[in-house]
Amino acid sequence: MIEREQIVKGLVVVSFLILLLMYRGSENAKVVIVFAFYFLAALMYRIDTRYPVLAAIGSLVLAAILIAEHNETLANKVVIYAYYFLVVGVLLILVEYVREGKEEEFVPQRELKNKVLAIISGKGGMGKTTLTSSLAVALAKLKKMVIVMNLDLTMPNLDIAMGVKVRGLIEREQMVKGLVVVSFLILLLMYRGSENARVVIVFAFYFLAALIYRIDTRYPVLAAIGSLVLAAILLAQHNEALANKVAIYAYYFLVVGVLLILIEYVREGKEEEFVPQRELKNKVLAITSGKGGVGKTTLASNLAVALAKLEKKVIVMDLDLAMPNLDIAMGVEVKGMGEALKDGKDVVTVHNHGCDILATLPIKDGYKNSGMLERIKNIIDEVRQKYEVVVLDFPPGIEAFDVIDKNTYVLIVANPEKLSIADAYNVNKALEDRAKVLGVVINKSNGADVEAIEEMLSLPVLAVLPEENRVREALEAEIPLVARDEECEFIDEMAELVKFLVKYWEKDESRGDGEP
Ligand SMILES: Nc1ncnc2c1ncn2[C@@H]1O[C@H](COP(=O)(O)OP(=O)(O)O)[C@@H](O)[C@H]1O
Ligand SMILES: [Mg+2]
Structure with a gap:
């Protein structure tokens, strides 16, 4: 989902394009407009000093393509832009270099001894x-x-x-992808055949790119709009011949895009709403991770609420004894757990957003207290009898893994970063043979390479939750985001994840290898 801020930014870009299109002044003034816009964009998007240099290189490549198409006039203009970009880029880099150099250099005065x-x-x-x-x-x-x-x-x-x-596998893969793109550009540049064949090459490339970058069905439509804007600019510059060519591409993009959207629409319409088929029996689901801060509590609380929305009888339990915060995530007061742990009293739960909650205050020394693991295990055993699903919000790392047994289902939460994926790998290795590790949930993602992650972990990625401000806002307001009646990618992904889990458990039970 596009945020309001991005719409505003998009409007600025479009307004700029219109301004450039309508502008009838001198070529120099036009260059000034472009650079004013460039600095505006640099401000809005926090553009790095290296980017003008990249823009210069891009412009040079574009100029080369135009020359190959015998469009010298336009190529010359593009080269001028390349030149200005290069000047700006080099200036910025120089400024940064001088600024860095100015800070006087610190020289250590004496040898240090054995500091730890x-x-x-x-x-x-x-x-x-x-x-x-x-x-x-x-x-x-x-x-x-x-x-x-x-x-x-x-x-x-x-x-x-x-x-x-x-x-890591990621860099190499990205290099291969980059090479494919460059090879395609060279192919297009060298190609001397008919215009139709060229259109075919472009679309073959488009589908290849869609495949390697998992391009969304909306993108062809955006490409069509972009091409139309470009065609309009070319027309305004009285370059009818090229404008016509670009318009043909726009047309093809539009056809592809609309077709894809139609297909998706029909497919979505087909998907009927998911209704659980049977009552589940005593499923215990552990939400784990190598590190803290990846989103375990966020996932556990939202998952519990999403299960409750499917009319499942669910309890969510805080097992992060040293730094518990499930109470905040679920918006409840803490009751019961401390007493139950201390003197084996009955477990007293609280209720919110359709699920029961067993939260706790921080317990000094957590799992290091003697007998703590056993007591926690007893509570889980007692609780699991009364619920369809018990969701366990784990502490980071392995300290509580002894609570997990062969009947425990496990989700591993990770962020789409190398270190976090490495942690997930280690968690899976620690649990592999002692629990039912279902897969990984990637959280705080802005486009994760799911295939690469699955390959590295040898585990399925069951959901990719986007990094969204509303997740943080909801936590601040002490309400799990899925409890709010909103539409966003996070909520959609959670719904898919819960559907997967319930279907998986239903299948497990109909096969008869569910819980004892
Ligand atoms: N998808 C997300 N988008 C944005 N912020 C998130 C997301 N998931 C978690 N956060 C934020 O990250 C922080 C840590 O999340 P939390 O669930 O407490 O992690 P953990 O339980 O693994 O330590 C919280 O401040 C939370 O608001
Ligand atoms: Mg937590």
Whole structure:
């Protein structure tokens, strides 16, 4: 879903294009408009100083294509823009360089002796590894003799941060994708056949790109609109011949886009609303992760509410004893758990948004208290008898993994970053043979490479939850987002995830290998 801010930004861009289109003044003034716009865009989108250089390179490539098409006049204009971009880019880089150089250099005065520096935090995911690796390198740059050690034995990833062991697949894949795009451009540039064949090449490429980048059905329509705007600009510049060509592309894009949208529409219409078929029996679902802050509590609370919306009898339990916050996520007061843990009293739950909640206050030393794991296990055993689904909001890491048994279903939450994926890998390895790990939920995603992640983890990605401000706002308001009657990608993805889980459990039970 596009945010309001993006619409405003889009309007600014479109207004600029219209301005440029209507403008009838000198070529120089036009260049000034373009650069005024460029700086505006740099401001709105926080554009990096390297981007003008990239824009210059892009313009040069475009100019080369135009020359190959014997459109020298337009090519010349584009080259002028390339030149200006290059000047701006180099200037910006120089300014940054001079500014950096001005700060006087710090020179250490004496040799230090055996300093030991520990980097710690309450939760994971706060950036300990990032800080540690950066700090070590910065110290080395001051000619200090430094060694950096990984003390996170269960979820180590300093190796990745320091680049001492290659595990990643992502870069290579992206390079291959880039090569495909460049090869296509060269092909188009060298091609001397008929115009129709060229259209075929462009669309073959389009579908290839759609495949490798998982392009959305809305994109061809956007491409058509873009092409039409370009055609209009060309017409305004009295370049009818090229405008006609561009308009043909617009037409083809439009046809493809509308067809795809129709297909999707028909397919969606076909999907009937999901209604659970049978009552589930005592499912226990653990929400885990290597680090904190990835979104376990967010997922656990929203999942519980989404299950309740399907009329499931569900309880969600805070197992993060040291830093609990399920009470905030569910908007309830804490009751009961402390007493139940201490003197084996009956568990007292609270109720909100259609589900029961067992929240807790922070318990000093958490799972390190002797017998704590056993007591927690007993509570889960007691509770699971009364519910269709028990959702467990775990602490980060492995400290509570002994609560998990062979009948526990597990979701691993990760963010689409290398370190977080490495953590997910380690969690899965720790649980592989002792629980039913269903898969991974990628949270705070702005476009994750799902296939690469699945390949790295050998686990299915069951949902990709976008990073959305409303998730944060909802948490601030102490309401799980799915409890709100809104439409957004996060809520849609949660609905799909819950549907998957319920279907999966129903199948499990009809096969008879569900709970004892
Ligand atoms: N999809 C999301 N979009 C934006 N913010 C998110 C999202 N998921 C979680 N957050 C924010 O990230 C922070 C950590 O989430 P939380 O669920 O408490 O993580 P964990 O339980 O794994 O420690 C919270 O402030 C939450 O608002
Ligand atoms: Mg949490």
